[in-house]
Amino acid sequence: MSSVLKSDIGHAVPGEDELIERARAMVPWLRTRAAEVEAARGVPADIIEKFREAGFLRVLQPRRWGGYEMNPSVFFKILMEVGRGCSSSAWNLMILGVHPWEFGLFDPRAGDDVWGRDDSVIVASSYAPVGACRRVEGGYVISGRWPTSSGTDHGQWAILGVMAPGEEGKPPVDRIAVLVPRSAYTIIDDWQVCGLAGTGSKSLQVQETFVPECHTHSLADYSMSDRGSMYLFPFTQVFCGSVSAVIVGMAQGAIDLFVEQMATRRNSGNGKQTSASPYVKDRLGNATALVRSSRARLLMMQIETTPIVERRELIPLASRVAYALDIARVGRECDQAVQLLFKALSARGIYLDNPIQRIVRDVMAASNHITQNADDNAGNLGGFLMGEALPPLQYAR
Template identity: 65%
Template sequence: MTADTAIISSQVDTASISCGDPVPSSDELVRRATAMVPKLRAQADEVEEARMVPRETIEQFKQAGFFRILQPKRWGGWEMNPIVFMRILMELGRGCSSSAWNMMILGIHQWEFGLMDPRAGDDVWGKDNTTIIASSYPPAGKLTRVEGGYLLNGRWPTSSGTDHGQWAFIGANQFDASGAMFDRKALLVPRTDYEIFDDWFVFGLAGTGSKSLILKDVFVPEHRAHSMVDYRSSGRSEMYLYPFNMVFFSAVSSVIIGFAQAAVDIFREQMQTRRDTATGLPTALSPYVKDRLGNAVARIRSSRMRLEQVMNEATQHVTRRELVPLDDRVHYMLDGARVGRECEEAVLLLYKSLSARGIYKSNPMQRVLRDVLAGANHITQNADDFAGILGGYLLGQPLPPFMYELPAVTGVEARVPPSGAGDRSASFGCP
């Protein structure tokens, strides 16, 4: 065990909640996730057909404790290091992509309450600390500042797993009277305040049920809103000192690693029995098949190790109650975004070795391929833009406003199109 890994392990395995109940170790939680993989895999086709993850599956995730991993102790959670949650996602993704995606989206919000006024958590978990929260962060609608809070109007897309949520986080850009943007907010609204509109007809991750939310003159009190950009300690406890984007983006990357590992699992199974139609020899003897498998595994392992290292480095800062330095954060965004591309490449390497059998709907590899293509198209996996941002930063150029921190002075550079203009809609519930 390295010194970096020991930092995380000590926090994960010895923690306990205030009531005295022991918290499962990271290894135990991963074992629970691994045990679910066969059943998740067996029902993956049904989930895709239904375009929604079964409520029974979400309940099983609850019973396994996965929703408590990031939840603050104040509301009965375990307040663990985010890497524990990421490891769970990597396992669940091997079974059913859509189910794992729902767990990722619906389970990451518990961490978000560690950034907010505690009254927001009391509103949601005061009577039932197992309440689930959905989200739609793309700033597609309109936010208006009013006395005591905000008004929301509009249609917000891609709210993954929203049928399971009793509340939802809504993303919106905030503008001043002159039309200059000065913040990006996440606002918490109860299920009674929005309508779910079913427009989720897609070729990949179809089972996530990522429908749209429609809000009309919905009032959100001040304490149920927070900035997704303003990064400062402001009294947060240790596990909530990571940057918002870093935690959310890395969670997306983690579940995609699970998708790619599913492709490896399926490929290995199928190649155990397949024979070359020309020679009659086992296809597994082909040097090209072996080469593709080895290179696919290398891409997946590199992606996983990179995420682990990012979290290890960031954890060294937060355990000293320091914010993660901007220089590191700019690198970390690209480190995470590269995961989608490399996992997509890994699955394509394997898929091309299946020839015609890979196109049949009865072959689960085609579903994994579609799911990884959809996941890798998520805005958090935009390696092109993040590479350009990092390159420009290293050459002394300014960073885009409202991505890493609030601009010191809102000026011309902060003026952006109205909410929703130019936005990538394929964000599936994440910023």
């Protein structure tokens, strides 16, 4: 896109290359902040403000509310750059930056309520359907405690996951997202973890709160509507793909640091330059291949599916099942990549002043995210290819 283009309410829209260059330019600065972010157990407001100023939080936002309404591939590429600098900061960008895309699925009244006065308002989330939910006239009443709301201190609203109840004694009829204002929940600081410690992924406690129908949408339904073409991608492709994209960035950050460190290190036993070891080179080459393959799968998924949604068609089910595994394997393969590098660092890798050990822990934590469940997604794909039914409320309502 040309920088002379405007969003529907007048914001200049930077081009894809410009946005990616802004992200790349932030990497050295984010590196210097990573230890501070981890120690604080949360991303400082000034880093989020830098992301906002760069336009990253508008990339997926609908033009109707001042966004750029770009292809998710642009957001993926930004995350792959920012992730090289500070894992936790990039994770916050991923979570807080993907939510604007979701407003292409909500009733437009939801977007009006959030951005009617200020189109830069940030929305947090917790999609685990762990709270109580009951149907009432005009919407739902929810209550409970939702965990791991990353970057939630920066949000004025939150999207929560719930199971829409069926008739008494019957299974849930849908898996839905509900939008609630900051006044509806209390933030509980329970984020004490070994990886991604700087994401501030605290819990949200909600008392009995009414959520109007227009503040909900189905997470399971995938059907045609009049929403814009960039919002015809499946929710799981955009959300889960964003998680994988930021993991690619983290792992690439480990590769960058490994190359820098090995350029000056010498073997303490024979005095030779460590980078001359064929085993070090082998580990670096294989780690790089794993990360490049992960990146390629995510971007190829967008290349293959963009023409489909631009024709205003839905992504076929067989492709969606395969893409789910393509996305989920990223966590496993990037974790393998950083472990390959870590083992070549010997004792020097375990010191807290070596940033690679933090990335190792961050990628390990990120690869445990539900979106990175390669085991179940492999089983789903294998079973589907052999004619088995898919899990309920996962690919369709």
